[in-house]
Amino acid sequence: MITLNNIHYRAGAFSLEGINHSFEAGRFHIVLGPSGSGKSILLEIISGLLAPESGTILLDEEDITNHLPEQRNIGYLPQDNVLFPHLDVKGNIAYGLHIKRQKDDNYIKEIADKLEITHLLDRKIQKLSGGEMQRIALARSLVAGNKILLLDEPTSSLHHSLKNELCYLLGEIQEQFKLTVIMVTHDIESAFMLGNTITFLIDGKKHQVFNNLENNFVPFDGEVAKFLGIKNVFEARVKSGLQAPIIDCPALGMDLSVENNPDLEGGRRIVFGIKAEDVRIIFPERVAEYADVPNRITGVIRKIYRRAHFLTILFVPNTGKALIEVQYPLTKANKIKLVEGMALEIMLKPDRIFILH
């Protein structure tokens, strides 16, 4: 287990502010945030390449804050892998053993086999693809005996299919070698694909920790919602609170029913949101079925954007000025012909509305 206690670091105008966090051993942890949020700095602090201004780092109860990088046994794979250009593939993989004056060709071969890079062992690194370089950097770290791996944006420079392939590989390797992995990324897709836990780091501050075994992720605050690209964020005032709150949203020009948020007091001003995929389109033939359902909004489709797997619909309520983003799967698009300017009814699922703190 790696524990960060009140880690502070300042670099020019940027600062990491009082980071407290524990990374449980043997799990895949993601630190997710936009570029410039201090993710790489955090990794460099954990690896020992940067010293924090204050705070402590514990590795299984042992204080390693002042340990040199070579004393920590923590592997670090930067964004561009940084393979040694003067060594061939085998030389790179064997580097950790070479440093300890050890030689174990069988172990190198075993790791190379697992990562499917045996055929590359005698190649020069200048002749490798990006994906191959990543596998070799991974093998180099495993051969060096690192049980903790820090990955800095490993998927950022890869196209979609390679990214998926690398994610599968990373997941497999983490399980097989029972590694503790801390991966920092701004790639939401690979974060949710790989992470057992996802920690949001924005502007040098820890915002939210999400256990990815839970099904429905709900952003805790506006910064996280904004980073995740959730557009449906509105201000409102609680009309009646406690067990079944009703909120009045001027931007949508209507009252909304909110479930699963029992602590709202009447009169309180709040900011709430709903993800585009949680907004349901009510087909004209089923309007009667939804007659008693709350949070129905009639309006007009302003714009439709076709995406790879779904449609993004910008919807304007008749009663308000705000735009509501609706996500509609392409597989269902044949059920109803959606066109711009079309009148439509949607529903904001009361149990999917979240309050931002």
Add this chain to the structure above:
Amino acid sequence: MKNNFISFRYTISVIGISLIYVILIASLFWFYDKEKFVEILSSDRTLYSLKLSLICATVVALISTILAIPASYALSRYNFPLKNVMDTLLELPMIVSPAALGAMILIFFSTSYGSYIQEHSVQVVFSIAGIIIAQLVTILGISIRLIKAVMDEIPPRYENIARTLGATQWKAFRTVTLPLAKKGIIAAYLLAWAKAIGEFGATITVAGSMPLKTETLPTAIYLRLASADIEGSVVLILIIVSIGIFTLTIFRLLGHSKII
């Protein structure tokens, strides 16, 4: 078409400048006498000057490179108090006239500290040790500049990664940075060596020009010219130019094979 014309004009300027040096080298053959060439080349005095120049340059370039490697590394990687002042001081030998540098060495060894050193360790003034010190002071700055440029090209990330793989700072330097800098360091050694071979001002000021004792090739050229022995000077100049062209060719070959 217009671009071709512009590139032609630029090319002409390069050819014109190169022509100046070609004419200067070609003019040596105006006074070339084959018999005298062989005679002077095989004379004890010339062979001694050549041997002395080669040995001193080899030793000086070696010492200079060895001293320059840690200094360049520190200048490239670390920030420390007075770094800019030290950086400027190291550039001084490239700006100040070699004769002035030689005079400064001579003056230092005339002080009581300098005299003490000479009395208790090695005679510097008018000796081979003087040649080595004069050449070292002149080329050390160049060696540091050249090797620092090589160190600047090697990202510190390589060493950082080596350290996360278990290497100490020294091992990371020895197993990663040094091998990556190898070609650049060899190139810097060669340039320092060539510069030392041609060094004149500081050398003659500190070590004098005693034939078969402290007479290096450039000093010998100067002395032969001073006594109006143009044919003799031409032989020595051709030797020194050949050494220069040979060294620069190897330097360029090393430079063309990418360091990283």
